Amino acid sequence: MRRVKAERFIKGQQHPPHPDPSRSRGAGPLPRRGEGETPRCILIVAACFGLLALSRNLSAAGAEAPKIDYVEPLRPQPFARDTDVIWYDDFDDDRRQLAYAEKSGNTTVEVRLGKQGKSLRMHYPKGHRGIGNRKLFFGDSPVYPDKTVKPGRHFTDVYWRIYVKHPRGWTGGSPAKMSRATSLTSARWQQAMIAHVWGSRDSVTLDPASGVRGAGVVTRMYNDFRMLRWLGNNPSSPFPIHAPEEAGRWVCVESRAKLNAPGKSDGCNALWIDGLFQTDRKDLDWAGSYVRHGINAVFLEAYWNRTSPATQSRYYDEFVVSTEPIGPVYAPPNPELVKTPSAGPGRESTWEAEIAVRLDGEKNRAVRMYSSSTRRQRRRRWGPAGTVTVGEDVWGEVVWKSRTISGDNCRLKVDHQNGSFTGSMSNHRRLDPGKVYFCRLRQKTSSADWSSWSNWHQPFQTPN
Known part of the structure; x- marks a missing residue:
């Protein structure tokens, strides 16, 4: 089934102007020696003093503060046996990957959270929009019923968490898509609501949307943007997860989506990064009076609307979906x-x-x-x-x-x-x-x- 991939575009950064070209040979007569020319010995002495001052400034400023790449996780993690947990995947077991109804991209041992195991590689060839996703269906999902986790259950309040690592040298800021939770209502992938976790320059933002009017679902297919009602994408996270200063380490990203009670505006969407609250959307009328389906899917994504400016990869690990707050690794x-x-x-x-x-x-x-x-x-x-x-x-x-x-x-x-x-x-x-x-x-x-x-x-x- 064909689904729309191109979603919203994020305004790119403008490149600084190129420096002016050097004076050409025909630009005018060169000055004679002594006319406006600084003696070479003075230039050398000035350069030496400048280097000395720079060295002193660097020493005074001190070294760059390091970070913790990761804390060695407890094995096995308690999430694997927690009754509140809908799904747990550390990407170490290849057989577990078969449970995803739709997936692309490979797991790798090259970058991982811990001495052992694997992570999920989201790969971005230069000029491409990214390779890598995992689509998890659960509860009352009408899509892929044979691949549904916790089938038949109705979930109205869901937390999901991943660890994300951008290697040092990551460039281009934020890929547009990181993850989303949604309520699928038919085999045609109609959606009652979507809780997007999307990139916003160097940060991440929440962009909740409703596909319901009154008690009826009005979307006709997946990502039916013309029929969605957008509930607000500001403010974004102040944590600059895609910036160079946060590259080179694993960062915990946790989100929450809670549906409104029928006919009320009491739903919420929230985001935590590195264990700290970042932003939320409150008083949401996410699903109107529609009650037939709850939240029943969480997708991990790599899609970069404007394409990657370089060939590079980022990595996901320690994926958890739960009905209770998750928090960081044990x-x-x-x-x-x-x-x-x-x-x-x-x-x-x-x-x-x-x-x-x-x-x-x-x-x-x-x-x-x-x-x-x-x-x-x-x-x-x-x-x-x-x-x-x-x-x-x-x-x-x-x-x-x-x-x-x-x-x-x-x-x-x-x-x-x-x-x-x-x-x-x-x-x-x-x-x-x-x-x-x-x-x-x-x-x-x-x-x-x-x-x-x-x-x-x-x-x-x-x-x-």
Whole structure:
């Protein structure tokens, strides 16, 4: 069945003007020596002073703060046996890929979240729109009934999560499509609603849409844009997931779609990235009074409307669909941190890490560490007794500090031998169970002082 692929186009960035060409031979007489010409020795001395000043500025600025590529996941993840979970796929088992009714693209061992396993490669040849997708059907889906997960169930509130990695050197900003949840209502792929998670420059946005009027579905096919009612695509996420500063590590992206009660405007759509709330759409009239079908499909996508400017790939891993908040990966109580390589300047000599526990106990609720109006990270500061605050809100407490680690080691186990437990976990030998934690790093290179600390990032949770 043919389905529309080209969706919305995102305005591209304009290239800066080319520099003016050099003076041509016929542009006029050259000045005589001494007429407007700076002596060569003065130019050499000035250049030397300029290089010295630049070197001093680089040293004063410090090295680039590194990040945690990933926290080694617990195997197996508890999602695999959680009764709230509709679907879990770490892309390690090739037989599991046969459960997807529609799919393209391959899994790979070249890039993965953990020492073992695979990830799903979304590949973008230069000038192409991308290769890679997974289409999951569940519940009361009328499409591919023989491939439906949890058949016959009616879901009105669904969370879905993936980890996304853009390798260093990623270019072009955001591919248009990342994922979506939808309510399919017939074998013709008519849709009652769609919860799009789409690219927006360097960020991600939500773009919910309704295919219902009153109690009837008005869409005639998949992506029937002429009949959809768009419910608002602003504001987008302040987290720049497609920007160079976030490339080279795995980032957790979780979304929620909750249908409205019949005849009411109380639906919602929400987004969390890297364990922190980003943006939402509230008071949605998503499905009018239509109740025959619930949310019954989640698609992972690669489609790039304007095509990729270079041959490159990004990667998805740890795909979960659930009826409850999901949160980040589970890790052991003595987790292993895996650091991104140093980007300089100079050769990395040493680095340090800290772990903070989230105090509100939630997996992915409420805490805003970014201002959606400015798209810049809100200032974090130290509060009383080693707590971490955002604005006036205390959200975390530092509970472990590493010793200084050699730059030759990119892996670090969180235990009493490699650092010290502090605060409420003083005298502990492992992290407390049932908590959500965040990491931050700093490094020192051969040509610079200590970098500033990275932002708190790469959350993980410990099992009960």
